[in-house]
Amino acid sequence: MEENIVKKEVLYPYLTRPVEIYERENGHKVVLAHKEGGLVNISSWVKTGSINENDENNGISHFLEHLMFKGTHKHKAGYFDKTLEAKGAIVNAATWKDYTFYYVTLPKGPQNAYMNEAIELHADMMLDPVIPEDEIGPAFTYGDDSVSQKRERHVVIEEIRMRQDQPWTKVYNNTNKNMYTNHPYKRDVIGHAETIASIPREVILDYYKTHYTPNNITTIVAGDFDSEEVLEKVVKEFDFKGRQNYQNPKHNLDEPVNEEKYFELKGKINTGFAITGWLGPIASDIKDNIGLEIINIVLGEGQSSRLYQNLVEKVTNPVFNVVTTDFYNFRDGGNFFVQSNFKADKKEEAISLIKHEFEMLLKDGMTEREFNKAKKKLKARFAESSETVSDIAENIGYYMTVCDNLDLVEQYLEDLENYNLEDVNQVARKYLQFNNSVTTVLLPE
Amino acid sequence: MKKIILENNIPLVLKKNKNTPRMALCFYFKIEKPEKKAGLYTLLNRLFLQGTKNRTAEQLANELDENAIDCYSEMKQDFIRFKLQCLNEDFEKGVEILADIIENSTFDDFDKEVIKLKGEIPAELDDPKTKAMDAFYKNIFKNHPYGHTYTKILEDIDEIKKEEVLEVYNDLMKNSSKVISLVGDFEEEKILELTNKYFKNIFNSQNRNNQINMPILSEPAVVKVQKDDAAQAQVIQGWHVPTIYDTDYPAIMVMNTMLGSSGLSSRLFLELRDKKGLAYVVRSSYETYDKAALFNVYIATEPKNIKTSLEGFKIELDKIKNIPVTEQELENAKNNLIGRRQFFSETNLQQSSLMAFYEDKGLGADYEEKLIYAINNVTTEDIQRVANKCLNGPSVLTVLAPSSYLESI
Numbered sequence: 001m002e003e004n005i006v007k008k009e010v011l012y013p014y015l016t017r018p019v020e021i022y023e024r025e026n027g028h029k030v031v032l033a034h035k036e037g038g039l040v041n042i043s044s045w046v047k048t049g050s051i052n053e054n055d056e057n058n059g060i061s062h063f064l065e066h067l068m069f070k071g072t073h074k075h076k077a078g079y080f081d082k083t084l085e086a087k088g089a090i091v092n093a094a095t096w097k098d099y100t101f102y103y104v105t106l107p108k109g110p111q112n113a114y115m116n117e118a119i120e121l122h123a124d125m126m127l128d129p130v131i132p133e134d135e136i137g138p139a140f141t142y143g144d145d146s147v148s149q150k151r152e153r154h155v156v157i158e159e160i161r162m163r164q165d166q167p168w169t170k171v172y173n174n175t176n177k178n179m180y181t182n183h184p185y186k187r188d189v190i191g192h193a194e195t196i197a198s199i200p201r202e203v204i205l206d207y208y209k210t211h212y213t214p215n216n217i218t219t220i221v222a223g224d225f226d227s228e229e230v231l232e233k234v235v236k237e238f239d240f241k242g243r244q245n246y247q248n249p250k251h252n253l254d255e256p257v258n259e260e261k262y263f264e265l266k267g268k269i270n271t272g273f274a275i276t277g278w279l280g281p282i283a284s285d286i287k288d289n290i291g292l293e294i295i296n297i298v299l300g301e302g303q304s305s306r307l308y309q310n311l312v313e314k315v316t317n318p319v320f321n322v323v324t325t326d327f328y329n330f331r332d333g334g335n336f337f338v339q340s341n342f343k344a345d346k347k348e349e350a351i352s353l354i355k356h357e358f359e360m361l362l363k364d365g366m367t368e369r370e371f372n373k374a375k376k377k378l379k380a381r382f383a384e385s386s387e388t389v390s391d392i393a394e395n396i397g398y399y400m401t402v403c404d405n406l407d408l409v410e411q412y413l414e415d416l417e418n419y420n421l422e423d424v425n426q427v428a429r430k431y432l433q434f435n436n437s438v439t440t441v442l443l444p445e
Numbered sequence: 446m447k448k449i450i451l452e453n454n455i456p457l458v459l460k461k462n463k464n465t466p467r468m469a470l471c472f473y474f475k476i477e478k479p480e481k482k483a484g485l486y487t488l489l490n491r492l493f494l495q496g497t498k499n500r501t502a503e504q505l506a507n508e509l510d511e512n513a514i515d516c517y518s519e520m521k522q523d524f525i526r527f528k529l530q531c532l533n534e535d536f537e538k539g540v541e542i543l544a545d546i547i548e549n550s551t552f553d554d555f556d557k558e559v560i561k562l563k564g565e566i567p568a569e570l571d572d573p574k575t576k577a578m579d580a581f582y583k584n585i586f587k588n589h590p591y592g593h594t595y596t597k598i599l600e601d602i603d604e605i606k607k608e609e610v611l612e613v614y615n616d617l618m619k620n621s622s623k624v625i626s627l628v629g630d631f632e633e634e635k636i637l638e639l640t641n642k643y644f645k646n647i648f649n650s651q652n653r654n655n656q657i658n659m660p661i662l663s664e665p666a667v668v669k670v671q672k673d674d675a676a677q678a679q680v681i682q683g684w685h686v687p688t689i690y691d692t693d694y695p696a697i698m699v700m701n702t703m704l705g706s707s708g709l710s711s712r713l714f715l716e717l718r719d720k721k722g723l724a725y726v727v728r729s730s731y732e733t734y735d736k737a738a739l740f741n742v743y744i745a746t747e748p749k750n751i752k753t754s755l756e757g758f759k760i761e762l763d764k765i766k767n768i769p770v771t772e773q774e775l776e777n778a779k780n781n782l783i784g785r786r787q788f789f790s791e792t793n794l795q796q797s798s799l800m801a802f803y804e805d806k807g808l809g810a811d812y813e814e815k816l817i818y819a820i821n822n823v824t825t826e827d828i829q830r831v832a833n834k835c836l837n838g839p840s841v842l843t844v845l846a847p848s849s850y851l852e853s854i
Binding site: 014016036037038039069077078081082085086087088089090091092105106107137145150151152153154155156158159161162164165166167267268269270271273297302303304308309312313314316317318320321322341343369372373376377379380383384386387388389 | 724781
């Protein structure tokens, strides 16, 4: 029987044709985006990441991401990478709090041959991973040096070690952990070496079976192709064989801390690092998200930002080497951060200077000129993200997976146009109070 | 793709990509004189965005951001390049600002920029990988401007005077060879009008006179960098190898792809990561400059695995030197390399940058096509030959690790 597939179109800024969204009967979504050129990007976004983890299995989403590359019943480990890379593909995957995604970017090939083969292999990997014991490597107690068969567990442990050596990551992790009380976002996506060393294969397989379900996966193809043909191909290759769907549990949102929290770490470094973080709006609340994106640009992005101008550019002997802000969007609430690197003996001054800038923003708001600059930059960002098949697919994946709604892309520019200065000043006062913030400082020992 | 010589004698290489919302322009200034003190060109480069006779640094930053124009300069071993990227409708504004930056920078913020740089360098060096790389480049290019790394700049920076930066600037404006490249959706006539108008006072040098010597590595060296709280050791080994100007350039690129830069299927990745679980990051790289090129292997691993990793490198390097690669592996590596080059030249800015890079080297902006042809002609014998040519000479090995692990290296 012919499958009933519901089609919808969304106007995506700067693309020459609307983006097509198809929802299949089983809930699997396929999104096709047209972009002229010889490259094509094929990706699948799964609605799982550290949001679905607990203290016992923290890191499992990311570990599974590594293990998905270790072969299927049809193809041995290495076949996928070797075959596609031999056609000029970039093959990789990434895990974050709300999602895990797998992608292949490659030339379409003669008569789309490479693209079609990539769709076949990508679907096979997504639907039929074997996760063989000998590729995972035997479970061991972390610290036990007698393990001889070092396989993927050790690779991930090395990735953890790499992050342990990064000062910014240390500071970020501590701030992030303390911004939450119960929400799973408090955990580091990569997890802990102890868990990765010992987690059994069965637990990983169960996790895969639970979360990699049709309703939790969006497959995106971006490039220059015949939509009908590609849709048919994706639908054919993504045969879930009646796999049961799974609804992710809803988590209670954490309230921000109600009094300022401060932590100090030490390391063998020469300068000071600090990150202060606040909880922000849920990802689908476009209005408040736009507000914080504007504040991010005005306060801490680029050389014209307030923090750079006031704390670096206009002072003779600056305390700061780096001072910027960042805003991350997450399904259950984004994070706003201010991050700085400063002269190690100027900790108090650094913290108080940053605080002062936030106080000024909350008290006096931003100027019309700053506001208009940020709006223009946000518009231009859409042009930027339409330049490569990978960026287009990544943006679509974010909206489909984190916001559950690609219409928001179309709405975004309209919402941005209608935004006014008072809206943004209100958002600043709502989210960026210092008594709702968590600060971590890393200083030389 | 088209090349036009502008009224100021600067070659402009153009490529039209229809239906693209942003224009991308690159402006290359070749560095042809060695800097007398480490950091001279770095300071010059940083001072370009610190104010002109017409705009203060703040005004400049505001005007660029208010128009969503990305405009910045970058300093590399052989050139300083400006990159300009903006929405099509803002292009004239962008070109006008860029011309103002190039022609009218005041360099008044010299003292402040020195202070800022002296603060930023220790922050960068707090990252162990940066620290290890710094030691590596400083030693593999000892006594040569290519070895003017962060730590060398820190040694010299207090000796640098503003007048010296001005001297370097004037020399660059007057004597360096220059190239402009542009990719986007444009009308050629309009572009010629704009570039001739705004860049009319910037001239191309008629006398190419590159005074930078070839660096020589005559002795092998082991450089140990102590970092007692490092969770991972940083291990880099590198050799001086032929440059982009050598006929072996395509073959070395293919060898590099095969050995450690093809992604998840290279030899180093399969043997040291997949089979031995030694690392998350292990790779090789081939970097070419005008006067030298490097072939490097790199791994970040638990400090107790340093020896095993170095043995792993040796096994793989010996293999590629002594055992002919198969036709299939060669074919795969070529396709990988060619396909990835498409990926890394997808945007207008990437294309513009590549075109100017080749034109600056005197290879022609369309060199990419010739390169792909040459890559396709690399043979299995070529791989073995270049492996022996590249990997038998002296190397510099740099290891960053806690002190107890450094003793036995």
